[in-house]
Amino acid sequence: MTTAPAGVTHRLTGLVHALRAHGLSIGTGESVDAGHALEAVGFTDRERMREALAATLLHKDGQRALFDRVFDLYFPLTSAAPDAEASELSASSAGEFDTAALRERLAAALAADDGSALTRLAGEAVGGLGGYGSAPDSDGWSSYQTLARLRPETLLARVRAMLRDAAVGGPEFTDRLTDDEIRRRIEAFRERVRTEARRRVAERQGRDRVARRAVAGTPDSVDFLLAGRAQLDELRTTVRPLARKLATRLAARRRRAARGRIDLRRTLRGSLSTGGVPMRPVLRRRRPARPELVLLCDVSGSVAGFANFTMLLVQALHDQFSRVRVFAFVNRVDEVTDLIARGAADPAGLGARILDEAVLTGWHGQSDYGTALGEFDERYADAVGPRTVVFVLGDARTNMSDPNLAALKRIAGRARRVHWLNPEQPTLWSTGDSAALAYAELVDMRPCRNARQLSDLIGRLLPV
Numbered sequence: 001m002t003t004a005p006a007g008v009t010h011r012l013t014g015l016v017h018a019l020r021a022h023g024l025s026i027g028t029g030e031s032v033d034a035g036h037a038l039e040a041v042g043f044t045d046r047e048r049m050r051e052a053l054a055a056t057l058l059h060k061d062g063q064r065a066l067f068d069r070v071f072d073l074y075f076p077l078t079s080a081a082p083d084a085e086a087s088e089l090s091a092s093s094a095g096e097f098d099t100a101a102l103r104e105r106l107a108a109a110l111a112a113d114d115g116s117a118l119t120r121l122a123g124e125a126v127g128g129l130g131g132y133g134s135a136p137d138s139d140g141w142s143s144y145q146t147l148a149r150l151r152p153e154t155l156l157a158r159v160r161a162m163l164r165d166a167a168v169g170g171p172e173f174t175d176r177l178t179d180d181e182i183r184r185r186i187e188a189f190r191e192r193v194r195t196e197a198r199r200r201v202a203e204r205q206g207r208d209r210v211a212r213r214a215v216a217g218t219p220d221s222v223d224f225l226l227a228g229r230a231q232l233d234e235l236r237t238t239v240r241p242l243a244r245k246l247a248t249r250l251a252a253r254r255r256r257a258a259r260g261r262i263d264l265r266r267t268l269r270g271s272l273s274t275g276g277v278p279m280r281p282v283l284r285r286r287r288p289a290r291p292e293l294v295l296l297c298d299v300s301g302s303v304a305g306f307a308n309f310t311m312l313l314v315q316a317l318h319d320q321f322s323r324v325r326v327f328a329f330v331n332r333v334d335e336v337t338d339l340i341a342r343g344a345a346d347p348a349g350l351g352a353r354i355l356d357e358a359v360l361t362g363w364h365g366q367s368d369y370g371t372a373l374g375e376f377d378e379r380y381a382d383a384v385g386p387r388t389v390v391f392v393l394g395d396a397r398t399n400m401s402d403p404n405l406a407a408l409k410r411i412a413g414r415a416r417r418v419h420w421l422n423p424e425q426p427t428l429w430s431t432g433d434s435a436a437l438a439y440a441e442l443v444d445m446r447p448c449r450n451a452r453q454l455s456d457l458i459g460r461l462l463p464v
Contacts, residue, residue, distance in 0.1 A: 005043055012038070012053075014208055015074040019057065022066055023221050023452060026057055049075060062238075066218055072195045073207050077119060097128035099149060107155045110185050111162035122192035125150050130197055140204070143197035152186050159185075220451040224306035224423045232305045235451060236312065242455055243316030249459045250320050291416070291462060292323045292387050296376060298394030299354055300330045300367040306423045307393045308351045310454060315340045325383050331368035333376045334358040369396060369435065370404030377407040384414045389462060392420040392443070396429070396436040403435040409442050419461050421448035
């Protein structure tokens with residue numbers, strides 16, 4: 001049996017807790033299996049340890065990127081000290097960091113695809129370019145600052161020339177493949193820099209804190225308002241699996257509700273024959289009815305990604321409702337139900353298609369909740385009835401225009417329930433041009449900042 005190095009149990013426990021904090025479901029049995037796996041593979045080969053822990057702790061492919069980042073914090077690669085040549089090239093006669101020399105060595109390492117050299121250069125780059133705060137001991141380390149100063153993406157032509165000098169050039173399509181491979185190597189180096197910066201920050205601030213705050217989570221935990229294009233594209237791939245999970249949950253709730261609740265009056269009346277003891281509870285039977293659903297979505301600015309994802313999710317859940325109607329607005333409202341249905345095959349282009357084909361703006365392009373609510377109340381009054389659940393999606397920022405509370409009050413009066421899902425955190429609801437607190441006095445307003453919260457809210461708020 002391999003003897004575990006000191007502290008490895010604490011590191012493994014911290015790794016599991018950090019993954020749980022990001023929403024991964026890891027039980028006690030899986031944690032024990034991970035410990036046994038480490039004993040089996042040993043502690044000398046870091047990559048074998050990584051694969052053993054991934055095999056025992058993860059359940060889905062989409063969790064691997066998060067796992068790798070957290071693993072690098074708790075089981076960091078021990079960086080060797082730079083050699084004499086590297087030290088000489090990294091400093092100028094004035095004692096300042098020599099970025100040009102580092103770029104030359106980086107280009108050579110990229111051309112050779114030398115992983116160990118790239119890891120060492122990432123450490124040198126963060127140490128020389130990424131520190132901020134009081135010198136000589138930096139208060140922190142920034143991968144963004146390091147990459148902005150080093151600019152590895154500009155080395156593509158130089159690395160291509162090195163590869164051409166080392167081999168006979170091929171046809172044009174081979175050059176394109178070479179460029180793609182160089183870009184892949186550069187991105188891998190950029191990730192090494194991010195890993196090294198997180199490792200250094202973790203040494204100062206603690207692994208647990210950095211693992212929870214500085215490591216990007218799984219797609220369903222990404223903040224809608226902070227998500228970039230790549231993250232939104234990745235999030236769209238979760239729509240179908242998330243819809244299937246929600247449909248199963250809603251169907252189970254509907255089956256439980258179909259059994260009915262206890263009719264207290266009839267139960268007590270029947271208990272007279274048993275001395276007042278309710279031996280046979282009488283259930284109030286009910287006919288299960290699928291609700292009607294209306295979405296009213298702000299598709300302007302940063303909230304557009306949140307609205308588009310929710311529309312796609314509801315479209316995937318359409319079988320769970322008797323009727324679904326979807327409306328989009330910026331400062332005018334238009335129904336986009338048919339566009340959502342036709343956009344199922346092209347979720348990435350949904351937002352652009354809505355903006356192109358629907359009439360959502362008037363004489364200006366800023367969101368205007370008051371005008372949009374008033375127009376919805378006037379033009380689409382037939383969309384809301386006693387069985388209708390309305391979800392309003394938006395940040396409730398009115399750009400200093402009239403919030404038109406009366407229109408929302410009339411909509412709420414006709415609907416079964418109105419839920420407002422706000423992608424901003426509640427501490428911002430009373431700031432600037434936000435009318436969220438005023439709207440919250442009329443309807444149920446809840447924060448909804450990521451796909452995980454959205455799934456939970458839809459599963460809990462929809463009636464059966």
